[in-house]
Amino acid sequence: MTEIKGQCLCGAVNVTAQTDDPKLRACHCDMCRQHTSGAFFSIKTVPGSEIVEGPVQTYRSSEWAERGFCPTCGSTLWYGTVADKARNFAAGLFPNAGGAPLVIEFFADQCPQGYALSGTHKKLTADETIALFTGNDA
Numbered sequence: 214m215t216e217i218k219g220q221c222l223c224g225a226v227n228v229t230a231q232t233d234d235p236k237l238r239a240c241h242c243d244m245c246r247q248h249t250s251g252a253f254f255s256i257k258t259v260p261g262s263e264i265v266e267g268p269v270q271t272y273r274s275s276e277w278a279e280r281g282f283c284p285t286c287g288s289t290l291w292y293g294t295v296a297d298k299a300r301n302f303a304a305g306l307f308p309n310a311g312g313a314p315l316v317i318e319f320f321a322d323q324c325p326q327g328y329a330l331s332g333t334h335k336k337l338t339a340d341e342t343i344a345l346f347t348g349n350d351a
């Protein structure tokens with residue numbers, strides 16, 4: 214298990230978390246792109262291991278999810294699901310994105326035409342992404 218430490222742009226918010234198998238995930242959905250101006254890159258951390266210090270605000274972006282951000286500098290902190298309180302932390306908070314490799318893209322068919330992420334990782338369409346997270350075969 215490795216401890217990673219990161220902070221928002223202004224340094225008001227500090228995040229410490231454990232990773233056992235650091236992996237990056239990118240999401241191209243409309244909400245993630247609006248919130249981050251690109252794909253939302255998150256890093257897989259051990260659930261419950263995250264310690265967040267400093268002022269934080271959340272925005273309820275859908276019935277099931279919220280997005281955390283720093284009220285001073287606006288840095289994206291996490292995407293979280295409300296029911297289970299799981300949080301996917303923004304990889305950009307951590308130096309070198311936690312040293313983690315990109316393993317999957319969500320909503321890959323909604324990635325804007327003007328750019329693409331290279332590599333041989335998995336790319337799920339919107340339907341495949343929704344099926345994965347709802348347990349429905351779409």
Ligand SMILES: [Zn+2]
Pocket residue numbers: 221222223224225226283284285286287288
């Ligand atoms: Zn900040």
